[in-house]
Amino acid sequence: MKQHVRDAMVPEPGALESRESARAAGERLSDPAVRAVLVCDDGRLLGVVTRKTLVRRVVAEGRDPNATRLEEIAEPPLFTIDVSTDLDEAFRMLEDQDLERVPVVEDGRLVGILSRTVLQRRLAEDEPPSEDLDA
Template sequence: MKVCDPVSLILRKKGGTVWSVPAKTTVYAAIELMAEREVGALLVVDEGHLHGIITERDYARKVVLMGRSSKETPVSEILSEPLLTIAPDCSVDEAMRLITTHRIRHLPVVQDGKLVGLISIGDLVQWIAFAQDQTIEDLSHYIEGKYPC
């Protein structure tokens, strides 16, 4: 594991399940699905076309604080767009740079126009922590003379 590894390795490890809703879904139904699946965001997809993302933050800022009804408001009215996406061969380091630079928490992974996964800041932090642990272990083995040739 290294920070130069492609995000496709993270997707392979975490599995390919991506939770999404159509644009006409009510915000209430989307929030219910987030709670049910224990996720903080859903992609908004219609007929294979990625429109944007709806997050708990969107709900708080664009529904609750604006006094709107979550049972009447479609996600299309509050989703975040334009959506920044990455390719599966994007490095973990570059994905982390994009997330921190753009102050976002999720990056959809798209290959040849097709959605193949979703990477969160948590996924990236976990990968980087494991990579650092592995580096420390490798260096310790090297110093102790136990490093494989």
């Protein structure tokens, strides 16, 4: 049975709403494990904010992080993947784009995150065991 992105994604990635402040993104990004914050507008993926975004668009421009809304600074995502994409194709896409994680969308709405590491594990589990050719 062919598996799809929906079967391997992490659902509910904890995005911030576009009306929230740059400070809220900064608080999330202060965790070393968090590399980017996804920004949504009523569930629709609007963009991404990274530490680099905060430095360039808030700190360097002298903006108030409490008054700067994420919709003002979020950058369009470089890449998204549809929830119905099959896992083999998804893996090729992540490899071709050299991406570790990608937002998963369904009809433009953010529904999850797909990690290349999790995807590799899932694909390895589905491979049939190799037969011993010396037998």
